[in-house]
Amino acid sequence: MSYHRTKLAGWLAEFDSAESLLKAARGVHAAGIKKFDCHSPFPIHGMDKAMGMKRSPIGYIVGVMGTIGLFGALGLQYWTSAVDYPVVISGKPFFSYQAFVPVTFALTVLLSAFGAFFGMLHLNRMPRLNHPLFNSEKFSRVFDGGFFVSIEADDSVADESKVRDLLNSLGAVSIEEVEA
Amino acid sequence: MSSDINKSVTMEPPLIEGNPTFESVTQDVSKIVERKPPKAWYPAFAVSATAALTGFILVGYLIWEGTGIWGLNNPVGWGWAIVNFVFWVGIGHAGTLISAILFLLRQRWRTSINRFAEAMTIFAVICALMFPSIHVGRIWVIHWTLPIPNQMAVWPNFRSPLLWDTFAVGTYFLCSFLFWYVGLIPDLATLRERATSKIKKLFYGIFSLGWRGGNRQWRHYEVAYLVLAGISTPLVLSVHSIVSTDFATSVLPGWHTTIFPPYFVAGAIFSGFAMVMTLSVIARKLYHLEHIITMKHLERMNIIMLLTGSMVGYAYSTEFFIAWYSGNEYETFAFINRAFGPYAWAYWIMISCNVITPQLFWFRKLRTNIPVMFVASILINIGMWFERFVIVMTLHRDFLPSSWDYYSPTIFDIGIFVGSFGLFFTLFLLFLRYLPMVAMSEVKGVLPQAAVHHDSSHAPSPGGSQ
Numbered sequence: 001m002s003y004h005r006t007k008l009a010g011w012l013a014e015f016d017s018a019e020s021l022l023k024a025a026r027g028v029h030a031a032g033i034k035k036f037d038c039h040s041p042f043p044i045h046g047m048d049k050a051m052g053m054k055r056s057p058i059g060y061i062v063g064v065m066g067t068i069g070l071f072g073a074l075g076l077q078y079w080t081s082a083v084d085y086p087v088v089i090s091g092k093p094f095f096s097y098q099a100f101v102p103v104t105f106a107l108t109v110l111l112s113a114f115g116a117f118f119g120m121l122h123l124n125r126m127p128r129l130n131h132p133l134f135n136s137e138k139f140s141r142v143f144d145g146g147f148f149v150s151i152e153a154d155d156s157v158a159d160e161s162k163v164r165d166l167l168n169s170l171g172a173v174s175i176e177e178v179e180a
Numbered sequence: 181m182s183s184d185i186n187k188s189v190t191m192e193p194p195l196i197e198g199n200p201t202f203e204s205v206t207q208d209v210s211k212i213v214e215r216k217p218p219k220a221w222y223p224a225f226a227v228s229a230t231a232a233l234t235g236f237i238l239v240g241y242l243i244w245e246g247t248g249i250w251g252l253n254n255p256v257g258w259g260w261a262i263v264n265f266v267f268w269v270g271i272g273h274a275g276t277l278i279s280a281i282l283f284l285l286r287q288r289w290r291t292s293i294n295r296f297a298e299a300m301t302i303f304a305v306i307c308a309l310m311f312p313s314i315h316v317g318r319i320w321v322i323h324w325t326l327p328i329p330n331q332m333a334v335w336p337n338f339r340s341p342l343l344w345d346t347f348a349v350g351t352y353f354l355c356s357f358l359f360w361y362v363g364l365i366p367d368l369a370t371l372r373e374r375a376t377s378k379i380k381k382l383f384y385g386i387f388s389l390g391w392r393g394g395n396r397q398w399r400h401y402e403v404a405y406l407v408l409a410g411i412s413t414p415l416v417l418s419v420h421s422i423v424s425t426d427f428a429t430s431v432l433p434g435w436h437t438t439i440f441p442p443y444f445v446a447g448a449i450f451s452g453f454a455m456v457m458t459l460s461v462i463a464r465k466l467y468h469l470e471h472i473i474t475m476k477h478l479e480r481m482n483i484i485m486l487l488t489g490s491m492v493g494y495a496y497s498t499e500f501f502i503a504w505y506s507g508n509e510y511e512t513f514a515f516i517n518r519a520f521g522p523y524a525w526a527y528w529i530m531i532s533c534n535v536i537t538p539q540l541f542w543f544r545k546l547r548t549n550i551p552v553m554f555v556a557s558i559l560i561n562i563g564m565w566f567e568r569f570v571i572v573m574t575l576h577r578d579f580l581p582s583s584w585d586y587y588s589p590t591i592f593d594i595g596i597f598v599g600s601f602g603l604f605f606t607l608f609l610l611f612l613r614y615l616p617m618v619a620m621s622e623v624k625g626v627l628p629q630a631a632v633h634h635d636s637s638h639a640p641s642p643g644g645s646q
Contacts, residue, residue: 017629018629018630018631018632019632022632025395037392037394037395037396038394038395039392039393039394039395040393040395040398041202041206041366041370041393041620041621041624042366042621042622042624042625042630043395043398043399043401043402043625044395044398044630044632045632046632047395047398047399048395048399051395053395053396053399055403056399056400056402056403056404058400058403058404058407059403059407062407062411076327077338080327080335080336080338081335081337081338081339084333084335085333085334085335087334087337089337089339090339092339096339099338099339100338100339102341102344102347102348102418102422102425103338103343103344103347105414105418106344106347106348106350106351106418106422107347107351109351109355109411109414109415109418110350110351110354110355112407112411113351113354113355113358113359113408113411113412114358116358116404116407116408116411117358117361117362117404117408119400119404120362120400120401120403120404121389123400124396124397124400124401126389126390126391126397127386127389127390128389128390129385129386129389129390130390131390131392133392140373140374142392142393143206143366143369143370143372143373143391143393144202144203144206144370144373144374145201145202145203145206145624150394
């Protein structure tokens with residue numbers, strides 16, 4: 001049996017604090033590397049800007065879903081109460097919009113919540129239970145108190161020596177290769 | 181989350197005591213679910229589960245036999261079932277207030293108690309939903325409350341406040357659940373990494389959905405969490421307002437008042453904080469979390485109880501004033517009957533527990549005294565249950581004196597109510613046993629060492645530093 005080197009997925013570098021991770025993010029971004037991520041136990045303020053990322057589009061997803069909820073609920077109540085099977089109740093109009101406010105409100109909120117939740121899952125590509133990063137033993141420290149930069153091997157700019165030099169110059173505590 | 185504001189501007193002492201590190205927070209919270217629970221957990225679970233099971237059996241009997249086994253009579257068609265429903269929904273409200281409103285207001289002290297309070301919300305809403313479902317009498321057609329096509333081709337009546345409840349409370353449950361679960365994802369990932377047995381690794385692995393803690397995930401996560409907080413915020417006000425319309429839209433003296441929605445919301449927050457207090461005093465002691473759920477957290481909750489309790493007291497007096505000022509003799513009678521009629525005992529229990537008890541918290545000594553706040557929180561819970569009882573018992577003397585009657589619960593009313601407490605505590609104990617009861621990732625975010633100095637963001641382009 002011959003030994004096959006497994007495919008390289010990328011590099012994982014540890015940093016000693018939130019502050020140095022933020023600096024590293026700026027450095028990696030400035031070096032023109034696109035396929036990288038900064039892992040931390042909690043979200044770090046200013047990281048989006050440091051990594052050169054735009055605002056998350058979740059707000060738009062929620063806006064669209066909420067609008068569907070709003071008009072969907074009004075339409076549902078209008079159609080069931082005034083079109084499909086109108087019933088006179090306490091002499092009120094078939095389309096008593098004032099009485100339809102609570103259900104309209106509830107469904108607007110509900111669909112917005114679905115938009116936020118499922119939109120977040122979709123944008124984060126979750127659930128995805130397997131990922132090369134989980135092959136690294138050190139990586140589990142992200143969920144405890146560790147700060148890491150991961151750079152994917154198939155980034156167009158990243159290559160072995162350049163990545164190592166860059167991460168070292170940014171103050172990485174350790175650098176390891178992650179196998180796919 | 182700008183972590184340095186708190187430190188530099190207000191000069192507050194740290195939120196978490198004892199100079200913890202990120203690792204010690206992980207350790208303190210995770211070990212609770214990784215080790216065997218404290219000895220008191222087992223008898224507590226046995227008692228709760230027995231009560232819950234007994235409650236389920238009684239519910240089964242109720243479904244078999246019908247609501248006649250309750251103490252309902254002709255003027256009092258809504259007995260303990262609706263009292264318990266409003267009581268449990270109200271308890272949930274503190275959880276949402278802590279998790280959503282305090283989050284939006286950047287009240288960072290909430291991070292120690294929010295997980296806990298959100299869990300309480302979800303379990304309380306589950307208990308609440310049980311009561312109207314069994315009160316309909318024919319639970320096998322409960323889906324008629326939803327707009328699902330059926331063989332009669334009739335749709336639900338969207339003008340009915342009881343239907344509004346279905347949507348309001350259903351939405352409340354689902355939103356609270358999603359909010360809670362989103363908050364749990366990073367912490368479940370922590371437990372996944374620490375799991376020693378295969379089955380735990382599988383369980384936490386599946387439910388953490390492959391969370392990697394990268395900023396490419398955090399950035400969507402943070403916005404989603406903020407949005408969920410934002411849309412849960414109106415729910416704190418709307419759910420109990422809609423519940424109050426069950427009463428307020430009827431034409432019954434004592435119920436037909438515009439004060440009901442705000443008065444119900446204040447009462448809900450009041451009772452919810454009392455329940456959070458009861459639970460957190462026990463949990464922080466049993467699990468040695470005094471440095472995470474500190475005296476300051478407890479004191480602030482007591483101040484909120486003082487505020488909302490006084491609002492509730494003010495609402496009681498406004499009701500009386502309006503009954504007199506309106507000159508309506510039916511309205512006047514309803515209130516005089518409340519305070520001095522056959523149910524006067526319940527009314528005065530309500531006043532002493534809800535209005536007088538929280539006044540203790542004007543004194544710093546008393547609101548930082550654990551036995552005092554523990555007893556007060558239980559009294560407030562009792563008082564808030566009696567508030568709803570007093571409101572519902574307005575029914576017992578209606579317009580026609582010949583139909584007046586006195587309502588007393590039967591063993592089945594009591595058994596099912598006790599059963600709902602059993603269910604609540606069973607779920608809560610399971611939560612304490614298997615899920616992180618403190619939001620680790622959020623607590624780490626408010627530690628002083630999580631702060632990054634923002635002046636450095638004005639530094640020249642990072643490329644220059646190479």
